[in-house]
Amino acid sequence: AVREALEAAGIEPDSAEITMIPESTVACDEKTAEKVMRLVDAFEEHDDVQKVYTNADIPDEVLERIG
Known part of the structure; x- marks a missing residue:
């Protein structure tokens, strides 16, 4: 519906996909973030996996450190 509305308005979307957006997130410290990222990886x-979603809320500075 959104894509069609954009196209009707003359706006061509770059991409269109169904995604999962968490209703709630879980804050992660560095130790937990490392575990979550290993599991996601x-x-x-x-x-057989096409997409991976998580509700982990990992601060950018933690992501940079565990890189």
Whole structure:
């Protein structure tokens, strides 16, 4: 519906996909963030997995440190 409305207004979207947006998030400290990211990476590497979603709220500075 949104894509069609944009196209009707003459705006061509760059992409259109269904995504999961969490209703609530969980704040993560650095130790937990490392575990979450290892798990996400493991799922992403699996051939049968197409998308990985998480409700982890990891601050940018923590993401930079665990990189």
